[in-house]
Amino acid sequence: MSEMSAMNRKLIQTLAETISKQVDHFNKTEVACLIREFDLLLGEQTIPGRAASGLDRGRFRSILHNIFGMTDDMIMDGVFRTFDKDNDGFISMKEWIEGLSVFLRGTLDEKIKYCFHVYDLNGDNYISREEMFHMLKNSLIRQPTEEDPDEGIKDLVEITLKKMDHDHDGRLSFADFEMAVREENLLLEAFGTCLPDTAVITN
Numbered sequence: 001m002s003e004m005s006a007m008n009r010k011l012i013q014t015l016a017e018t019i020s021k022q023v024d025h026f027n028k029t030e031v032a033c034l035i036r037e038f039d040l041l042l043g044e045q046t047i048p049g050r051a052a053s054g055l056d057r058g059r060f061r062s063i064l065h066n067i068f069g070m071t072d073d074m075i076m077d078g079v080f081r082t083f084d085k086d087n088d089g090f091i092s093m094k095e096w097i098e099g100l101s102v103f104l105r106g107t108l109d110e111k112i113k114y115c116f117h118v119y120d121l122n123g124d125n126y127i128s129r130e131e132m133f134h135m136l137k138n139s140l141i142r143q144p145t146e147e148d149p150d151e152g153i154k155d156l157v158e159i160t161l162k163k164m165d166h167d168h169d170g171r172l173s174f175a176d177f178e179m180a181v182r183e184e185n186l187l188l189e190a191f192g193t194c195l196p197d198t199a200v201i202t203n
Helices: 002-022 029-047 057-068 075-085 093-106 108-119 129-141 149-164 174-183 183-189 196-203
Strands: none
Touching: 002 029, 002 093, 002 149, 057 075, 075 093, 075 108, 075 129, 093 108, 093 129, 093 174, 129 149, 149 174, 174 183
């Protein structure tokens, strides 16, 4: 057993060495910890007799919910898509570490790209009126007295477009989104919380 765990430690160290050279924001020790955590999380979802190739959508969403307090299904799916770079339906160890690098410690540039991809629900490189409407509808608390809450959300979409749609084409391109966020950083998570709370990161 100790021979096996020594071999496992050596493998983790080698992997950590390689990955830490490819990923910003984490040192070798932190990458080794993330690899061990990934293995633990992967072990929890493995079905006996079937090897898992990565974290599936359900397991990943439960991590986002339980550890980072996310509750919006649409946003959690967007975070999953953004982490799952090869679109195979699983988060591999490398995707996990690369994703967490931006998610937890990314620069403003990296976070702008990340948030834009989360909010681009259909992957067409634009955030459309419809996408804004659905995300804002999910993130706002409805008042029971409102006669037509959708009208208020439609108004909010129009206000958002006025503020963020710099080329006035009725949708947000990456350039529109980036320019708006650089002018006002609070717009980074305009369509829903897709980054962890700073209190969660420091704990």
